[in-house]
Amino acid sequence: MEIGGLEADVWRILKRLGEGSAGDIADELHASRDLAYTTVSTTLDRLYKKGLVERRSVAGKTGQKYIYSFP
Secondary structure, eight states: OOOOHHHHHHHHHHHHHSEEOHHHHHHHHTTTOOOOHHHHHHHHHHHHHTTSSEEEEEEETTEEEEEEEOO
16 A cells, blocks of 8 residues: 555654644644644544554544544
């Protein structure tokens, strides 16, 4: 299965963190790429749909959010 450059960057950051939300990943990526939170969230969703990451729903300050990790 092929993944794109942004997916690979997001995957590497998540691997280093162990688990995290789209906001966590976006914060880490901000130093090298100026991406919107929604772009990171969409990228994580694609990785989830490809079966490369897992996610669980948790309560956040403004509602439900996903925490991503590895299977």
